[in-house]
Amino acid sequence: MTRNIYHLALKEFLHLVRDRRTLAFLLLMPSVLTVIFGYAIGSPRVTGIHTRIVDLDGGRIAEEYEEAMSGSITFKPQVVSNATEQDIADAEEALRRDDISAFVIIPKGLSDTVEEGGSGTVRAVVDASDTFTAPSVLRELGSTTVQQNAFLAAERARREGRVDSVEEGLKKVSPIELATEMRFNPELKSQNFVMPGVIGLILQLLTVIVMATSIARERERGTMEQLAVTPLSPAEIFIGKLLPYFFLALLDTINVMLLAWLLFGVSLQGHFAAVAALVVAFILGSLGIGQLISVVSRNQSQAVQLAVFYILPAFVLSGAFTPIETQPEAVRPIAYAFPLTYFCHGFRAALLRQATLYDVRWDLAAMLLFVLLTFGLSVVLLRVRPDAR
Amino acid sequence: MRVTRGEIFGFLGPNGAGKTTTIKMLCGLLQPTSGSAIVAGCDIRTERDRIKRATGYMAQSFSLYPDLTVEENFRFFAGVYGITGARADARLQELFGDVELLDLKDVQAGALSGGMKQRLALACALVHDPKLVFLDEPTAGVDPSQRQRLWDFLYDLGERGTSLFVTTHYLDEAERCHEVGFMLNGTLIAQGSPRVLREQLRERLVGVEVRRPVEAMRALRALPGIADVTIHGYELRVLFDACVDLDVCGTRLTEAASAAGAPIERLYPLDPTLEDLFIGYARENVTPG
Numbered sequence: 001m002t003r004n005i006y007h008l009a010l011k012e013f014l015h016l017v018r019d020r021r022t023l024a025f026l027l028l029m030p031s032v033l034t035v036i037f038g039y040a041i042g043s044p045r046v047t048g049i050h051t052r053i054v055d056l057d058g059g060r061i062a063e064e065y066e067e068a069m070s071g072s073i074t075f076k077p078q079v080v081s082n083a084t085e086q087d088i089a090d091a092e093e094a095l096r097r098d099d100i101s102a103f104v105i106i107p108k109g110l111s112d113t114v115e116e117g118g119s120g121t122v123r124a125v126v127d128a129s130d131t132f133t134a135p136s137v138l139r140e141l142g143s144t145t146v147q148q149n150a151f152l153a154a155e156r157a158r159r160e161g162r163v164d165s166v167e168e169g170l171k172k173v174s175p176i177e178l179a180t181e182m183r184f185n186p187e188l189k190s191q192n193f194v195m196p197g198v199i200g201l202i203l204q205l206l207t208v209i210v211m212a213t214s215i216a217r218e219r220e221r222g223t224m225e226q227l228a229v230t231p232l233s234p235a236e237i238f239i240g241k242l243l244p245y246f247f248l249a250l251l252d253t254i255n256v257m258l259l260a261w262l263l264f265g266v267s268l269q270g271h272f273a274a275v276a277a278l279v280v281a282f283i284l285g286s287l288g289i290g291q292l293i294s295v296v297s298r299n300q301s302q303a304v305q306l307a308v309f310y311i312l313p314a315f316v317l318s319g320a321f322t323p324i325e326t327q328p329e330a331v332r333p334i335a336y337a338f339p340l341t342y343f344c345h346g347f348r349a350a351l352l353r354q355a356t357l358y359d360v361r362w363d364l365a366a367m368l369l370f371v372l373l374t375f376g377l378s379v380v381l382l383r384v385r386p387d388a389r
Numbered sequence: 390m391r392v393t394r395g396e397i398f399g400f401l402g403p404n405g406a407g408k409t410t411t412i413k414m415l416c417g418l419l420q421p422t423s424g425s426a427i428v429a430g431c432d433i434r435t436e437r438d439r440i441k442r443a444t445g446y447m448a449q450s451f452s453l454y455p456d457l458t459v460e461e462n463f464r465f466f467a468g469v470y471g472i473t474g475a476r477a478d479a480r481l482q483e484l485f486g487d488v489e490l491l492d493l494k495d496v497q498a499g500a501l502s503g504g505m506k507q508r509l510a511l512a513c514a515l516v517h518d519p520k521l522v523f524l525d526e527p528t529a530g531v532d533p534s535q536r537q538r539l540w541d542f543l544y545d546l547g548e549r550g551t552s553l554f555v556t557t558h559y560l561d562e563a564e565r566c567h568e569v570g571f572m573l574n575g576t577l578i579a580q581g582s583p584r585v586l587r588e589q590l591r592e593r594l595v596g597v598e599v600r601r602p603v604e605a606m607r608a609l610r611a612l613p614g615i616a617d618v619t620i621h622g623y624e625l626r627v628l629f630d631a632c633v634d635l636d637v638c639g640t641r642l643t644e645a646a647s648a649a650g651a652p653i654e655r656l657y658p659l660d661p662t663l664e665d666l667f668i669g670y671a672r673e674n675v676t677p678g
Contacts, residue, residue: 007468011457018456018497222452226513229416229446230469231438 004232008240012214016244026210030202030252034259037198038191041321046136048076052091052103054083059111065122065148069104074140077104095127102126102137114152150174184352191264196347197320199256200340203279204286204314207249208307211290214241215382216303234382238375242287249283270350274357278346281367285339288374295381314338319345342366390570390580392521392554395547399566399583400556401667407575408556409449412523415554416446429520442470445514445522449529451506455499459490459509462498463516470517484512487542504535511539515546522546524555528562540565560663569663571670578670583663590661590669592632597625597642601651608649609642616669626659628669 016023053069055062058081069077078100080087091103103125110120124141128134154169163169171177185192215237218224227237260266289310297303317324317331318340324332335341346363349355357364392398402408413419415428417437426433429443453462460481467477485491488508493501498509507527514522524543528536540562543553547567555566563569563583570580579586593616599605602620609618609627616628627642639656646653 003471003473004469007465010468011454011461011465014457014461015454221455222448222450223454225413225418225448226446226452226466227469228418229441229444230466231441232469 001236004236005240005243008232008237009243012241013244016248026206026248027252027255030206030256031259033202033205034195034198034256035263037201038195038260038264041190041194041198046133047073049074049102049133049137050100051075051077051137052094052100053077053079054087054091054103054105055079055081056083056108057106057110058082061111061114061148061152062106064151065104065106065144068144068148069141072140072144074136092125095125098127100127101130101133102141104141117156189265191260191266192352193348194321195260195264195266196351197318197344199253199260200282200318200343200347201315201320202256203249203253203283203343204340205311206252207245207283207286208290208293208311209304210245210248211242211287212293212297212303212307213300214245215291215294216297216300219297220299234379235375237382238291238378242284242291245287246283249287250279253279253283267351270352270354271356274350274355274360275347277357277364278343278350278360278367281364281371282339282343282347285367285370285374288371288378289339291378292374292381295378314340317341336366339367339370390577392552393567394520394552395550396567397543397547397553397555397565399563399569400554400572401560401563401569401663402556402572402670406572408572409525410575411572412446412525412554412556415440416444416523417441418446442517443520445517445519447507447510447514447522447524447527449525451510453498453506453510453513456497458495458497459485459501460494462509463513466513467516472516480516480518484515487545488512489538504531504539507531507535507539508542511542515551519551521552521554524553526556526558528557528559536562560667563663563667571667573670579666586666587661587663590628590665592658593629594659594661594665595627595629595633595635595638595642596655596657596659597627597646597653598623598655598657599625599646599651599653604649605646605651605653608645608651612641612645619665619668626665628665 016026051069053066055066066077066079069075070079080091088105091100091105094100095103105123105125107120107122110122113120122145124137126134126137150170150173151166153173154163154166157163157169157172158166163172182188215224218227232240257266257268261268290307293306293310294303297306313334317327317335318338319335320340324335324341327335342363346355346360349360349363400408400411410419414421414433415426417428417433417440420437421433428440431439431443433440454465457465463481463485464477467473467480472480482491485494488511490505490508490512493505498506501509511524511527514524527543528539531539536559543555547553555562557563566583568581569583569586571578597605597609600623602623602625606618606620606625609615609625614630614633616630618628619626629638635656635658642656643653
């Protein structure tokens with residue numbers, strides 16, 4: 001058994017080494033993708049949104065509101081002072097042309113009204129066609145307005161002699177203070193969240209595709225028949241074929257993790273046993289899926305089509321980039337059909353929260369189940385139709 | 390059918406007759422839906438794994454790894470049959486010597502010519518010294534001198550006690566087999582030594598020399614009692630349904646040809662070839678002998 005596997009693995013390794021271009025691709029692709037994804041999939045927070053403030057008022061309160069908006073990293077506002085009705089029409093046009101994502105109209109006489117104890121309305125017009133920026137704009141404008149209101153109320157309290165300072169007034173008007181402590185990723189670095197997912201994606205891409213084409217290529221070349229007349233068993237064929245790619249994927253994992261650490265400062269301080277077990281189980285599970293795809297494909301192009309058909313939904317649904325919780329309830333169960341989902345979950349826990357082997361046991365168990373299922377099915381199917389064309 | 394030890398059995402039949410399928414069942418690649426066979430003492434339905442160790446198989450199309458060298462291909466197949474180390478070295482020297490590949494050991498298999506590829510495939514199929522080797526069209530696309538060398542080697546193998554089961558479309562090769570079988574629509578319709586089979590057609594085959602062979606062929610094919618007429622230059626080979634007397638049938642042929650404006654110049658008995666037999670069988674006009 002071991003001997004046979006060794007000979008197959010050696011053969012497969014020779015294929016890998018002979019095909020220099022593919023080997024280079026398999027070794028470099030993960031690093032390139034890490035860099036691209038690491039930079040591209042940055043903060044989930046939207047910053048620097050182009051906005052315009054149409055100031056019809058020109059008073060102190062309008063100015064303070066403008067300052068508060070300019071001070072927020074969410075906005076990149078341009079202020080139109082001494083504005084007229086025409087500027088409102090211009091802003092509408094700018095919104096339509098997508099020059100700005102929102103504009104705020106401060107009404108004429110707002111400062112005077114408020115100073116006299118009255119109230120007024122600041123209108124915000126938001127481009128809701130962009131479902132990413134619109135909520136950010138609303139949230140940020142909301143909190144800006146709350147802050148300004150509190151400040152004005154505190155000021156009024158001081159003027160009326162109810163408190164001695166504005167600070168005291170602030171405590172009076174907003175008595176609950178919020179104290180936050182950030183754990184595990186205190187700087188809220190998005191790479192810390194995204195990188196474990198990216199590593200999973202890259203490993204999945206690599207393993208599923210190389211394995212999917214392996215048996216299909218033997219079928220296409222007619223060599224599967226020659227293998228089938230030898231005493232090799234399907235299990236030996238699978239394990240032998242998989243070993244070189246398993247080690248290649250491990251090499252790529254180390255490569256990508258080092259790169260994530262060097263370029264993006266992603267923490268590598270997880271428990272070694274948990275990290276290693278997750279990586280091994282995930283690579284095996286993905287290779288298993290590649291194998292299953294290969295067994296049911298007649299040729300390489302079919303295998304690649306099937307592989308892409310599998311990889312794409314996994315890409316979107318597994319929670320590699322965005323938490324599964326951002327998806328509608330109805331599609332969430334689909335995510336659990338991909339080993340990538342368990343890997344992302346477990347790997348994040350292991351890298352960021354120092355989860356132990358015991359903590360990630362369910363993710364591990366799910367992935368090992370995939371290994372067993374895909375291997376079992378592949379062996380059965382290959383036995384049934386060794387030379388299927 | 391039976392294949393005698395150390396003999397070369399030629400397996401003939403038109404495309405689609407089921408030759409390759411039969412071979413695949415015999416060497417353990419396919420499970421037969423019905424029927425049975427004993428290969429190298431093993432039942433093909435229940436002992437496929439033992440058959441795989443006892444037989445060799447060389448597929449119709451080149452089925453080795455083009456990116457591996459000649460030696461790597463050989464050592465891979467040696468390895469999976471459990472032949473390693475010094476035994477593998479010895480086997481390599483012996484087989485590569487026989488098929489004349491020693492000088493090409495380090496060449497990538499994909500770079501070999503058609504004949505060399507077939508020799509390598511044969512060496513790989515023989516690596517575990519099988520008692521019986523299945524060769525599915527081993528000489529397809531190989532030039533005549535290479536074919537000659539391959540056949541010389543096959544005879545050598547037979548001498549050493551290996552039985553060979555060969556399919557071919559070259560009927561000159563079939564003539565060189567100890568025994569041949571004809572397959573048609575999945576059924577073995579005739580089996581015997583090429584000489585005996587050929588002799589069945591003696592006195593049923595008449596040669597006709599004629600200047601306008603196409604018209605003559607059309608006229609003769611229309612006659613009753615004639616199985617087939619084939620053109621070979623200015624000669625027509627006329628196959629009758631049953632044995633005929635040359636004088637009696639000659640008159641009929643001459644009359645028919647003259648009527649068609651293609652007068653016959655000469656009539657003579659012909660030595661039957663396997664080709665005549667094959668064509669006759671393939672057209673299903675001849676009842677199996």
